[in-house]
Structures are given as structure tokens and as C-alpha cells.
Amino acid sequence: MYLVLFDCDGTLVDSQETILRGLEVGFAAVGLAMPERARALSIVGLSLETAFAVLAGPDHARHVPAMTEAYRASTRARRAAGLDHDPLYPGAREAIDRLAARADVLLGVATGKARRGVEHMVAVHGLEGRFVTVQTADTCRSKPDPDMVLTAMAETGAEPARTVMIGDTGFDMEMARAAGVHALGVSWGYHAPEALAAAGAHAVIDRFDALDEALAARLGWTREFA
Structure with missing residues (x-):
């Protein structure tokens, strides 16, 4: 086989618009600026925690759990509303x-x-x-x-x-x-x-x-x- x-x-x-929207929610949740589009999309493929860690950098590693949860909560809410197809x-x-x-x-x-x-x-x-x-x-x-x-x-x-x-x-x-x-x-x-x-x-x-x-x-x- x-x-x-x-x-x-x-x-x-x-799924780029869905991913970018979720990343923006995650960064906003901890008061950080969203990276520019090309850099944000460069992490697609990594697990969410790893992606946020790469984008936020070591100086903001403490924020990764909150960013990840904000992204997931937003995604769950949008799917429940019939969005993000x-x-x-x-x-x-x-x-x-x-x-x-x-x-x-x-x-x-x-x-x-x-x-x-x-x-x-x-x-x-x-x-x-x-x-x-x-x-x-x-x-x-x-x-x-x-x-x-x-x-x-x-x-x-x-x-x-x-x-x-x-x-x-x-x-x-x-x-x-x-x-x-x-x-x-x-x-x-x-x-x-x-x-x-x-x-x-x-x-x-x-x-x-x-x-x-x-x-x-x-x-x-x-x-x-x-």
C-alpha cells in the first residue's frame, strides 16, 4: 500500500484570512502589535504554541499561553456562529x-x-x-x-x-x-x-x-x- x-x-x-484573524486576536489579547502579513503567514504549518513563540520572540515568551488561548477561543466562537469555512x-x-x-x-x-x-x-x-x-x-x-x-x-x-x-x-x-x-x-x-x-x-x-x-x-x- x-x-x-x-x-x-x-x-x-x-485559510490565510482565518489564521491572520486568529493571530491578530492573540496579539491584541496581550497588548502586542501584530506582525506584518508576510511574517505572520510564514509560521503556518507550525503548532499554534510554536507559531506564537516564534512570532512573539523570546522577550514575550510568557505571553504565549494567553495568546494561544485567545486564538482558540476566537476560532471556536466563529465556527459556532457558522463562520470561517x-x-x-x-x-x-x-x-x-x-x-x-x-x-x-x-x-x-x-x-x-x-x-x-x-x-x-x-x-x-x-x-x-x-x-x-x-x-x-x-x-x-x-x-x-x-x-x-x-x-x-x-x-x-x-x-x-x-x-x-x-x-x-x-x-x-x-x-x-x-x-x-x-x-x-x-x-x-x-x-x-x-x-x-x-x-x-x-x-x-x-x-x-x-x-x-x-x-x-x-x-x-x-x-x-x-
């Missing part, structure tokens, strides 16, 4: 459905989101039953530690040579390489293609309809359904 792991934010869903990127659903239809492929998620966030994404977009393994910041160490990928492989019995991590950040690529699996970047997310390459991406695709060919090249399978 092959194991195909997806990151969420910046890979499957365009982050859209799938073009072609994402079709790619997931094609892969899920293959008898030789297992799909999973490896993300810095909390499990509640993944469950929300799955429910909003009707993706129930597609992902057999879901690794999140609740139970795994933050990217780029390989913990998420290693845990996903342990749960599914997948071998490194038959596993690929798909993501939009250097953190995803570093995590994949540290776990000994294929690292496939996407160019439409939060880190530039050259940053993905520098972090170890074996290849970078520019659209979801190029995914099948990229996976075939890395994993050695045929593009036809097995």
Missing part, C-alpha cells in the same frame, strides 16, 4: 477523490492544526471517510519534527519508500525528509517554491491536476486506478 499524507492550511484549504483550493476535492478510489492508496493528514480544526474542515467539505490517519498538534510534536509522519506510518503499516508528504511549507518538506519519505511541495501556499526546494522538496507542483503525474514519478506507480 501507498500512503499519501496531506498538510491542511495552504495545501488543501486556503475556509475554501478548498481548486482541484483539491477531485485529487482526493481520485486517490481515495485507488485500492492501493491510503490517505492521511499531517497538520499543525488541532484535531478539532481538521474535523471541522472534513465536515464542511464533505470529506468524511477519506483519511484513514490524522496526525495533529494535539498529540504529535510540531513540524518539522518527523513525529507526525512516523506516527502515520506506524498506524497504517506503510513503508517510507511508499509514503509521500504533500505540503506548502519548508516545515513540511523538512519533516518528510527527516522521516525518510518523499517530499512533494505545492506552490500555491505560504512558502515560495524556492524555499520548498531549499528545505528538501523532491518536486514542487503548481496545480492539483499535476499531482497524479508527480506521485507516479516519485512512487513508481501507474496513473491508472489500481
Whole structure:
């Protein structure tokens, strides 16, 4: 069996406005200025606590728990109000459905989101039953530690040579390489293609309809359904 792991934010869903809004709430809660947009988005992929620690810096480390809780409380409230339905990127659903239809492929998620966030994404977009393994910041160490990928492989019995991590950040690529699996970047997310390459991406695709060919090249399978 092959194991195909997806990151969420910046890979499957365009969640930048939701993330920026939550970060702004977190910084405002402790009276700190929000970083400029590009720097704020540079931390997407890390666990929330790690992201705030990076953005706030060591001088404000004491504020990280309060910032994190403010972000989470705001997110919970907005979801309860029916807001923040982050859209799938073009072609994402079709790619997931094609892969899920293959008898030789297992799909999973490896993300810095909390499990509640993944469950929300799955429910909003009707993706129930597609992902057999879901690794999140609740139970795994933050990217780029390989913990998420290693845990996903342990749960599914997948071998490194038959596993690929798909993501939009250097953190995803570093995590994949540290776990000994294929690292496939996407160019439409939060880190530039050259940053993905520098972090170890074996290849970078520019659209979801190029995914099948990229996976075939890395994993050695045929593009036809097995």
C-alpha cells in the first residue's frame, strides 16, 4: 500500500484570512502589535504554541499561553456562529477523490492544526471517510519534527519508500525528509517554491491536476486506478 499524507492550511484549504484573524486576536489579547502579513503567514504549518513563540520572540515568551488561548477561543466562537469555512483550493476535492478510489492508496493528514480544526474542515467539505490517519498538534510534536509522519506510518503499516508528504511549507518538506519519505511541495501556499526546494522538496507542483503525474514519478506507480 501507498500512503499519501496531506498538510491542511495552504495545501488543501486556503485559510490565510482565518489564521491572520486568529493571530491578530492573540496579539491584541496581550497588548502586542501584530506582525506584518508576510511574517505572520510564514509560521503556518507550525503548532499554534510554536507559531506564537516564534512570532512573539523570546522577550514575550510568557505571553504565549494567553495568546494561544485567545486564538482558540476566537476560532471556536466563529465556527459556532457558522463562520470561517475556509475554501478548498481548486482541484483539491477531485485529487482526493481520485486517490481515495485507488485500492492501493491510503490517505492521511499531517497538520499543525488541532484535531478539532481538521474535523471541522472534513465536515464542511464533505470529506468524511477519506483519511484513514490524522496526525495533529494535539498529540504529535510540531513540524518539522518527523513525529507526525512516523506516527502515520506506524498506524497504517506503510513503508517510507511508499509514503509521500504533500505540503506548502519548508516545515513540511523538512519533516518528510527527516522521516525518510518523499517530499512533494505545492506552490500555491505560504512558502515560495524556492524555499520548498531549499528545505528538501523532491518536486514542487503548481496545480492539483499535476499531482497524479508527480506521485507516479516519485512512487513508481501507474496513473491508472489500481
